[in-house]
Amino acid sequence: MEEREKHSSLSGNVADYLNKRNNFLKKSELTYYEVLEVEKDCTPEDIRHAFYHFARIFHPDKSGNSKYSWVFNEIKNAYDVLSNEYKRSSYDFENGFINSEDIQEKLTSIGDAMKQLYYTFINEKADAYINSVYHEFTHKGLVIKRALFGDLSLVDPNLLSSTETINVKRLQGPYIDVTVQLQVLIQNGVLHLNSGNFSSFAYLPGFYNPLHFDQHRQDSEAQLYVLYLFNDNVHEVTVSDKNPISLPMKSHMVYGAYIKGPYPLANLDRLEFCSVCIA
Known part of the structure; x- marks a missing residue:
């Protein structure tokens, strides 16, 4: 049940995604986690699910529309980093997303x-x-x-x-x-x-x-x-x-x-x- 609720919170269409994206941008620069609409402590499965969910919406071959290919490129870049343990850890370190007590371990x-x-x-x-x-x-x-x-x-x-x-x-x-x-x-x-x-x-x-x-x-x-x-x-x-x-x-x-x-x-x-x- 909790897993379904987590996945159902992802934007289901272009308008909802762009609206949520703009709300994030009002506060600060967009993070890769916000690009995929996942939490910073999310699992690899959450990241994979979010990527394929948004790929179905924004990939030119899937949507039949290249207007938002720039969005798909951002989503792809976010997935490339967050789906790789080393890249994700480096990204988290550089952006201060890891508790200082856990860093060295x-x-x-x-x-x-x-x-x-x-x-x-x-x-x-x-x-x-x-x-x-x-x-x-x-x-x-x-x-x-x-x-x-x-x-x-x-x-x-x-x-x-x-x-x-x-x-x-x-x-x-x-x-x-x-x-x-x-x-x-x-x-x-x-x-x-x-x-x-x-x-x-x-x-x-x-x-x-x-x-x-x-x-x-x-x-x-x-x-x-x-x-x-x-x-x-x-x-x-x-x-x-x-x-x-x-x-x-x-x-x-x-x-x-x-x-x-x-x-x-x-x-x-x-x-x-x-x-x-x-x-």
Whole structure:
């Protein structure tokens, strides 16, 4: 009975849904829970039921009307996040939807699961990785030499010289190696990430953000560093999480033998500062 009452509270038509949506917007920015009209403590079944309920109303193929396809896209985005335990937990952490007393316990539990998935992905993609590297290398294409994702800021920027390659031992961390993950994403010799949206790299296949699982590092910014070969030339680039990135790019080419290493904005500023001091 309680389950039926919960599901019957979902808007049954376009007018009711849009009216409820506007009421939510009067109070604050719309949350994914409000998009699906579910409570923050809802079950995965509640989320699945709400998605299919609203898909029947707003999906262009179901409704025969593309006028509200933008609504369906919002519903789909909300479902994509809330139906995935890791994405949902990250979303809840970022928006303060979890009781502070429960955070670390849940962080540890999900973190352990994500680490296992990370290693499973690498093992399962071993053959695909080797084949991709062989194909790209023999055609002078795109070969990922090293890729790191996480907190790439320096432990002590004052110890960095202007001509020194940033070694991983100097990084704050935590970070993970995503060399395999990026190599197997290459298609037709190119790699495009976030070209149509600005979602976290943490949600790419085989990725996770290690900062998400430290209660005291939730606000730290993650970066992605990629060292790669293209046409036998060395390239490198570092971008902040959620930004678009395309490989290969001429602007990423390393001139001479100097590889900077992982250099988020703060590190790069330090390198430039040191160069000025020496000059």
